[in-house]
Amino acid sequence: MAVLVVLHWHEIRWIPFVLLFAYIDVIGYIPGAIAARRSRTGYIHRGYYVLYNVMHTLLTAAAVAGLWCLIEGPEWALLALPLHLFTDRSVVGNFLKPFGVRFEPQEHPAYYAAKPLLDRPRPPRWAVESGHAATGAHPRAAGEPARTEAGRI
Incomplete structure (x- = not known):
């Protein structure tokens, strides 16, 4: 994906590219992150998890891309969608969020006990x-x- 962005950088409409790249987190991540930071326990309503997971799937990205193609036509700015999702998976390590873990990841207490052994x-x-x-x-x-x-x- 990144190679295609570099190869076609002069053909990309950058405002739609940035909007398409950002909307996934604006809708799917930021509300849950705000709620998690405001929560005293760190646990938040499951709706934030569902919102995150729906926005961070290729199925939703394909639906958005299909709708975009019907309205605006196909264009290189649509590369922002898979680029965002694949970057989340490969570089940042974010996958779909299960209900049983905190929305914002935290290191497990056992990690702190094992860390001195791991650092030797x-x-x-x-x-x-x-x-x-x-x-x-x-x-x-x-x-x-x-x-x-x-x-x-």
Whole structure:
């Protein structure tokens, strides 16, 4: 998608592009984000989840694109729709929101307990697998003769 936007940047009507890119979050994300920030518990009405999920599907984007094509005709600005959705999935990591999780993601308390362990430097995988992690010795390559302390074979 981004490649097509770059290749056809001079043919894109940028105001419709920005509007098509933004309407998904203006309708589907921002109301829920505001409600989540105002909520004391962080939990909000399921309607915000439904609104987010409906606006962030390819089915809705296809319906909007089809309606746009009927009214305005096909144009390169419509690339904003899949570009927004695919960017949300691939770059930001946002998928459809299930009811059981907070609208605005938070790190789990267990993560804070595990974080110091995750941040510690670990020995290389080969050292752990070969049992050399404690000694720091490097394993010999297959077929390589053992060397003495003086470095001679």
